[in-house]
Amino acid sequence: MKFIYYPGCTLKNKAKNFDIDARNCAKILGFELIEVDDFQCCGGVFTTSADEIATKLSAVRALKAAKKAGLPLVTVCSACHNVIKQTDHAMKNDPVFADRVNGYINDGDDYHGETKVYHYLEVLRDITGFDKVKEKVKYPLDMNVGAYYGCLMLRPGAVMETDDPENPQIMEQLIKTLGGRPVDYGMKNECCGGYVTVTDPGFAQKRSKAVYESAKKAGAEIIVTACPLCRYNLTKNGADIPVLYFTQLMAKALIGEKNER
Amino acid sequence: MQRIGVFICHCGSNIAATVDTSAVVNALSAEPGVVCAVDYPYMCSASGQDMIKEAIKEKELTGIVICSCSPRMHEATFRKAAAAAGLNPYMVEIANIREQCSWVHKDKQTATEKAIVLGRAAIAKVSLNTPLQPGEIPVTKRALVIGGGIAGIQTALDIADAGFEVDIVEKKPTIGGKMAQLDKTFPTLDCAACILTPKMVEASQNEKIRIYSYSKVEEVSGFVGNFTVKIRKKARFVDENKCTGCGLCTEKCPVKNVPNEFNLGMDSRHAVYIPFAQAVPKVAVIDADYCRMLKDGKCGLCSKICGAGAIKYDQEDEIIENKYGAIVAATGCEPIDLDKFDEFAYSKSKDVITSLQFERLMNAAGPTGGVLLRPSDNKHPKTIVFVQCVGSRCEAHAKKGKEYCSKICCMYTAKHAMLTREKYPDTDVYVFYIDVRTPGKNFDEFYRRVAEEYGVHYIKGMVGKICAENGTLKVQASDLLADKQLHIDADLVVLAAAIEPDRSTRPLATMLTASMDTNDFFTEAHPKLRPVESPTAGIFLSGCCQGPKDIPETVAQAGAAASKVIGLLCKDRLTANPCVAHCDEMSCNGCSTCENVCPYHAVTYIEKEFRMPDRTTKIRRVAQVNPAVCQGCGACTVACPSKAMDLYGFSGKQIYAEVDAICR
16 A cells, blocks of 8 residues: 655654654555655644635645545644645635635646545554554553643544544554553643743643643553654653654564664 | 406505505406405405405305415415305415515515516416315324323323323333433422322323333324324233232342443342332333343242242233324433543543433432432542533534533523532532523522522533543633633532433334424424424324423423324314325326325325226226325325326416416
């Protein structure tokens, strides 16, 4: 199975491990990731103003690249996934918005939501299958892992359709597959503070602290996430347990310890 | 040639303000066949009707057109007037120039033109009307009430009180419904059991009432006055006639760990059980899913202990077929599944409960004997958070919950808050609400007492998330009036879950050919003027199956439904609507299209012998309409590929004539 792969810019600098391990694990699991040529920043957040198209164009370009290749698009970063999935939804369901964007790009190939967009976790669950992942586990994890979703991967639930936004299970399933013990804690789908960390660091700190304290109380030895911003906020705001990307956790189980945090 | 009279109503200023009625008179006088056209301020008044009657006699009219309000309002009035003057009532046509013209237009000239066109169409139609004679159908003088909650019980009692026989079909082993599970009832706080159980006993002792408990309706056929219903009486493995309800078997049964549905799974019962102390009928029932004897053939303890010899392991389901003149749906409601509301941790924490569970926790016959203890550790909760509108008033795009208001939650939550503070004054009680809606009699006074005198913290805002941490429920919420985020450590959280129609309602509605709305509530024949009747003749609605209701409203509606049933049953014969479909057998090719589209099962097929032009005979399959079942909806006339189906009073020819007149 081949996918057009949109890593996003953070994965090219601050979160290189996230990207490298995603690729390494894909090789082991037998699917191919073809990086979008000359991809641009997704915009970081999906702006909800309907008449705002400029920051959504990069997402549309990535979607069109996948359409052209006739392959599904896969992302790993929660923020990229959120922007791309929401933009795709708007292109499919909001004809006025789609008209404006298509009119602006004007390359003779209008886009109306033809590309299927997956998050890497969804590929594992829905295409590869966790049972197949399990077969490839060489070094089963023997630890309590807190899955941390944050908000971008799940919400808005009606558009993202990744998992139940109130009680997601997809990362827990992965953790179990890798031999770890997922811990259930209340704050797993709460916001880390996000970009508020720039304008009101104190507030973001409060949010992040509530998340990792809740995970620790439930017995988590490490936290895994799919979002570079979540990881940044949690570690910067004093998380005293490791915060890893889920691909790093996979690499630990599939490849071994060479990729430490 | 018809002699047609046209009568144009002003309806005060309702029509006359927007439609130039004298212009309509002038225009319609010139129509072919019209021998008189007049206008009058109120055609429906006694003097207006007299005017019509006199004109019919004097001018020897053969058909009349009334240009007035909707036929739903006054068609019957004018038909009666025509009949009184000796004209066949089906020679009356109504042109609706009020709802469909004057009320929706502002410009007098366009409205007048439209009124003229509508009048012309009605004239064209009435020219082709033929006198119709309604047939008569007999009435079976017995009613069926489906559902044995307070709605069904009250309906049955009222019907029986008028002297008619009535059967109640209840799917559970006892009647009583949701009300039997409640503790106190708002706003007077009388105990639900104390006011309900006498009615249950009354129903069981009334010789006009038969109760089929642990039974369900399997099949419904027939039509108003003449329904045939198959009832499946499920095997309860106990002989109802022998069981004395002593309860000995329920004590000796070795299977003790069956979740007790009456207490919403908060305690357990035995495999043989009586649902609750005041159950009617007070007869034990064996739960086949758990009984060792029925599962493995090993045990038989209850049979040995039963002095009456009532246990019957070989009992089988029984199908009973009865005839009824009227059917009342009283299937009630239930709380929604909270699967999609994991933000409230309902599936994760035992201490997050629904309001119905809270009723059982407060009830002396409940799992805690009426002492408020939280389910996880049986400790007194010191802080209780009530969350209203869980699944009610949800936005459609959220794809969870219901868009409507469940209506009863504000009051029962106020009641819960009051009872808690009264019994346990050291408890902190919070109620989160979107709006507090208390428009019943003495309801708002009740709520204000709770909020003002009982020290309950009413907070406008919704709870966003609840997480269970080390035995505490961390409640995150917003206080919209103070514009603040709140964090409350609660011991118990009570969710006022939305109510929805019982899940048996949809298949039942299909059997009854009664229409439902998008929320699976039964639709009434008219939202204001016929609130207890289904659009399907002979089907009546009682209680929450028609929409969320509290007990006083349910009882009122139950009585109203009963009076409608009594009105039907006290007739020996019913006048059938003559505007029904009929089949032109010469054109019918027996294709079954009409049979498939007919929602009332009014079309059947017969093999009939026809004489052919060459004097041979041929047997052909042709459609036959049962005029007593046909509701005249016209679906078959549109679907019929060979135009063999036609409606009396709405024939294809008449419709074409109307269209021609409009397009002229």
